[in-house]
Amino acid sequence: xxxxxxxxxxxxxxxxxxxxxxxxxxxxxxxxxxxxxxxxxxxxxxxxxxxxxxxxxxxxxxxxxxxxxxxxxxxxxxxxxxxxxxxxxxxxxxxxxxxxxxxxxxxxxxxxxxxxxxxxxxxxxxxxxxx
Amino acid sequence: xxxxxxxxxxxxxxxxxxxxxxxxxxxxxxxxxxxxxxxxxxxxxxxxxxxxxxxxxxxxxxxxxxxxxxxxxxxxxxxxxxxxxxxxxxxxxxxxxxxxxxxxxxxxxxx
Numbered sequence: 001x002x003x004x005x006x007x008x009x010x011x012x013x014x015x016x017x018x019x020x021x022x023x024x025x026x027x028x029x030x031x032x033x034x035x036x037x038x039x040x041x042x043x044x045x046x047x048x049x050x051x052x053x054x055x056x057x058x059x060x061x062x063x064x065x066x067x068x069x070x071x072x073x074x075x076x077x078x079x080x081x082x083x084x085x086x087x088x089x090x091x092x093x094x095x096x097x098x099x100x101x102x103x104x105x106x107x108x109x110x111x112x113x114x115x116x117x118x119x120x121x122x123x124x125x126x127x128x129x130x131x
Numbered sequence: 132x133x134x135x136x137x138x139x140x141x142x143x144x145x146x147x148x149x150x151x152x153x154x155x156x157x158x159x160x161x162x163x164x165x166x167x168x169x170x171x172x173x174x175x176x177x178x179x180x181x182x183x184x185x186x187x188x189x190x191x192x193x194x195x196x197x198x199x200x201x202x203x204x205x206x207x208x209x210x211x212x213x214x215x216x217x218x219x220x221x222x223x224x225x226x227x228x229x230x231x232x233x234x235x236x237x238x239x240x241x242x
Contacts, residue, residue, distance in 0.1 A: 032197060039188035053185055093201065097194040106192040115236035116198035122229030123204045125222060 017079045021088060024072045027065055028092035029099055034062035036104060087124030094120060132191075132238050139187040140199055146180035148206045149173075155215060199237060205230050 038059040042052035053059055076085050093116060100106050150173045157169035187196055205227050211217040219227075 032193060035185060036188050036193040039185045042185075043189050049186065049189075050182065059185075090201070093198050096197050100192065100194040104193060106194045108192070108194045112195055112198075112237050115233040116194075118233030118236060119198045119201040119230050120233075122226045122231075122233060123201045124226075125229060126204045126208055126226030128222065128226075 015079075017076050020072055020076045020079075021091075024069065024076065024089070025092045025095050027069045027072060028089070029096045031062045031065050031069065032092075032096045033099055033103060034058045034065075036100065038062065040104075083128050086127035089127075090120035090123045136187060136190040137238070139183050139190065140196065142183045143180050143187060143200060144203045144206055146176045146183065147200075147203045148210055150176040150180065151207050152210055152214060155211065195237060199234060201230055202234050 035058075038053055038056040041056055041058065042049055045052055097108060097113070097116060101108060153169045153173035153176070157165050157173070160169065184196075208217075208219060208223055208227060212219040
């Protein structure tokens with residue numbers, strides 16, 4: 001029997017690892033929100049800004065989530081191609097915008113949303129590579 | 132949009148571009164040179180970028196600052212094309228156009 005070289009490595013499945021994508025989007029969004037909280041709190045309490053930032057629990061929580069993000073991302077890349085996975089990461093831009101409207105009461109307006117959608121689609125198209 | 136906020140944003144984008152180019156440059160190198168000339172500066176740019184990012188978030192809503200950082204994918208594509216001769220094909224030009232259009236949509240005419 002002749003073995004094809006492809007049989008020696010796991011073939012990425014065509015099914016989207018949806019659970020991991022949800023976790024990654026959640027992690028990304030959480031880190032951005034934590035950054036904002038750390039920055040905001042550090043501004044309120046006064047004193048040297050960066051000294052205040054690194055004494056915020058929020059920023060340390062954000063730092064600890066970093067390795068988890070990387071772990072989830074590599075799990076996704078084990079299952080599907082980078083060129084398919086990368087475009088989907090821009091969803092976290094839009095998810096974060098939604099959350100910051102709710103949590104920080106930011107009024108973004110239709111123009112910012114339209115621009116953000118253009119940027120997300122553009123980043124996704126760029127990330128899918130040449131052709 | 133305040134000039135100082137835009138300057139901070141430009142700093143974030145420049146730092147991340149430099150960081151990614153250094154990671155790209157580090158491939159195919161080994162040992163002390165890889166660390167000293169590529170990885171260490173990349174980590175330094177990363178730390179500067181986080182500092183600028185946190186400062187930027189004082190000035191700009193997160194929901195506006197975050198999508199604007201997407202411009203980094205354009206600067207990386209152009210810089211990698213220039214320095215490493217990575218091809219910028221037709222599809223990438225379309226992506227670049229879309230990101231630029233979105234960036235201008237958000238930043239133009241904003242006081």
